[in-house]
Amino acid sequence: MTLQEFLQNFANGISLGSLYALIAIGYTMVYGILRLINFAHGEMIMVAAYIAFYTVFIFSMPWYISFFIAIIITTIVGILVERLAYKPLRSSPRVTILISAIGVSFFLQNLGIVLFTGRPKAFQVPTLFSQVYTIKGVNIVSLTFFIPTITVVLLILLVYVINNTKIGMAMRAVAKDYDTSSLMGIDVNKIISVTFGIGSALAAIGGIMWSMKFPQLTPTMGLMPGLKCFIAAVLGGIGNITGAVVGGFILGLTEILLVAFLPDLSGYRDAFAFILLILILLVKPTGILGEKIAEKV
Amino acid sequence: MLKINNLHVYYGGIHALKGISLEVPENKIITLIGANGAGKSTTLRAISRLVSASEGEIIFNNEDISKLKTTEVVKRGITLVPEGRRVFPDLTVLENLKLGAYLRNDKKAIKDDINHVYEFFPRLKEREWQLAGTLSGGEQQMLAIGRALMSKPKLLMMDEPSLGLAPLIVQDVFEIIKMIHQEGMTILLIEQNAMAALKIADYGYVLETGTITLEGTGQELLNNEQVKKAYLGE
Ligand SMILES: Nc1ncnc2c1ncn2[C@@H]1O[C@H](COP(=O)(O)OP(=O)(O)O)[C@@H](O)[C@H]1O
Numbered sequence: 001m002t003l004q005e006f007l008q009n010f011a012n013g014i015s016l017g018s019l020y021a022l023i024a025i026g027y028t029m030v031y032g033i034l035r036l037i038n039f040a041h042g043e044m045i046m047v048a049a050y051i052a053f054y055t056v057f058i059f060s061m062p063w064y065i066s067f068f069i070a071i072i073i074t075t076i077v078g079i080l081v082e083r084l085a086y087k088p089l090r091s092s093p094r095v096t097i098l099i100s101a102i103g104v105s106f107f108l109q110n111l112g113i114v115l116f117t118g119r120p121k122a123f124q125v126p127t128l129f130s131q132v133y134t135i136k137g138v139n140i141v142s143l144t145f146f147i148p149t150i151t152v153v154l155l156i157l158l159v160y161v162i163n164n165t166k167i168g169m170a171m172r173a174v175a176k177d178y179d180t181s182s183l184m185g186i187d188v189n190k191i192i193s194v195t196f197g198i199g200s201a202l203a204a205i206g207g208i209m210w211s212m213k214f215p216q217l218t219p220t221m222g223l224m225p226g227l228k229c230f231i232a233a234v235l236g237g238i239g240n241i242t243g244a245v246v247g248g249f250i251l252g253l254t255e256i257l258l259v260a261f262l263p264d265l266s267g268y269r270d271a272f273a274f275i276l277l278i279l280i281l282l283v284k285p286t287g288i289l290g291e292k293i294a295e296k297v
Numbered sequence: 298m299l300k301i302n303n304l305h306v307y308y309g310g311i312h313a314l315k316g317i318s319l320e321v322p323e324n325k326i327i328t329l330i331g332a333n334g335a336g337k338s339t340t341l342r343a344i345s346r347l348v349s350a351s352e353g354e355i356i357f358n359n360e361d362i363s364k365l366k367t368t369e370v371v372k373r374g375i376t377l378v379p380e381g382r383r384v385f386p387d388l389t390v391l392e393n394l395k396l397g398a399y400l401r402n403d404k405k406a407i408k409d410d411i412n413h414v415y416e417f418f419p420r421l422k423e424r425e426w427q428l429a430g431t432l433s434g435g436e437q438q439m440l441a442i443g444r445a446l447m448s449k450p451k452l453l454m455m456d457e458p459s460l461g462l463a464p465l466i467v468q469d470v471f472e473i474i475k476m477i478h479q480e481g482m483t484i485l486l487i488e489q490n491a492m493a494a495l496k497i498a499d500y501g502y503v504l505e506t507g508t509i510t511l512e513g514t515g516q517e518l519l520n521n522e523q524v525k526k527a528y529l530g531e
């Protein structure tokens with residue numbers, strides 16, 4: 001492999017890893033606060049992608065307004081999913097909520113098929129994101145720069161909110177102890193909604209960028225990235241935001257580099273993530289940065 | 298200030314409170330003593346609305362609060378220092394105190410009150426930036442009390458603040474309760490350490506398996522033969 005090829009793949013891996021990281025955060029935040037693997041999280045990618053597609057396609061909106069609307073609506077969908085499908089089950093056994101999450105995931109996929117048909121739609125990538133630059137013989141599309149940049153900015157913002165604002169403090173408190181948080185006057189339900197909102201907004205942004213990178217929309221498009229981001233979150237240590245980011249980048253980079261170095265194995269690209277999941281669960285079930293999380297009292 | 302009438306609480310099939318009535322007048326220290334499992338914590342958790350009462354009234358300043366959300370109860374001015382302290386272990390001491398003031402927006406006054414808490418508990422100031430989980434048991438109890446004070450409660454409820462602490466620290470805790478009371482705070486105190494609690498209490502209730510069996514001034518209960526036998530180890 002030439003240096004150029006390596007750099008190209010590396011840039012690709014970083015941008016894929018950024019997307020994984022962005023979406024993995026939603027899994028990890030929800031797990032942190034509810035001890036729930038939100039299997040419907042991947043569907044937020046699909047929801048955001050279709051809204052962005054249709055607002056441009058039907059209403060001919062400029063892309064930035066369409067993206068903005070897609071992010072807002074997806075955020076609302078994420079919050080509603082929690083309110084309608086998880087909150088009523090909050091005192092039920094954990095596995096009941098898990099099943100509900102899987103149900104919501106299937107429901108949204110099938111709703112997508114009903115509303116948008118199963119036929120793939122081609123996502124229109126705004127020219128800002130589709131310009132190709134040639135740097136020292138390496139061809140790189142502008143999106144490859146935008147994705148990690150946007151991701152880093154969002155991560156900094158998120159870390160700031162969580163560590164330095166009142167609502168962030170409340171989120172950390174609720175993640176530890178509902179009862180004591182409510183004794184502080186914190187509205188626990190509101191904080192859980194905020195958490196779902198933030199996770200869904202990040203997934204929406206990730207989903208829109210995903211659709212620009214892989215511009216083909218189907219109602220089940222959220223499934224595979226959703227699973228991989230879940231794996232990224234487990235790899236980094238579920239419940240830990242930094243872990244989700246680390247896991248996302250590791251997964252994205254290894255996936256791309258594996259295919260680049262061992263092209264014969266490229267058919268196993270998706271299987272690789274699952275093999276990785278099995279390995280982590282065998283070797284270090286708490287993930288790279290995870291610590292044992294106590295059962296919620 | 299607070300008046301409870303015929304309060305019943307069930308945990309599934311367990312009848313934890315079987316119709317208790319008690320009263321907490323303003324500016325007094327009232328204590329509730331009783332053996333493990335008598336229902337003391339349940340009483341406080343019912344007042345804070347962490348558990349629901351199936352029957353009965355909880356009247357606070359002429360308002361029935363027995364159907365409110367916990368947040369609303371805190372807004373009315375009732376704060377609970379929960380059993381086992383329950384500080385947020387991976388938040389700093391300062392953050393724990395700020396969380397106590399979660400419902401307040403008066404930044405300047407919050408800052409003054411944090412300093413006031415530090416006057417009560419100088420050790421907390423030294424450890425301002427330390428994670429609460431790294432504090433000793435006694436320090437965590439100070440933090441839990443300080444955090445509760447940050448909400449500027451009208452009624453401060455404490456669930457076994459001396460539990461699991463070394464005897465010397467226990468003395469400190471009771472000193473602090475007295476000091477807080479001298480500043481005009483109304484206190485509802487739960488203790489297994491009946492002797493120490495009755496000594497500082499204006500009035501006390503004895504709870505046995507969900508029923509109040511005795512009540513009287515702190516002094517009366519200290520002299521009561523039954524209390525002496527069952528709770529004072531004489
Ligand atoms: N969460 C709960 N679920 C079921 N039973 C409980 C729960 N909490 C307390 N109890 C029961 O209610 C009774 C009173 O408990 P509690 O109020 O904690 O007593 P105390 O604080 O006086 O030790 C006990 O029999 C206890 O086992």
Ligand SMILES: [Mg+2]
Pocket residue numbers: 334337338339380457
């Ligand atoms: Mg108790």
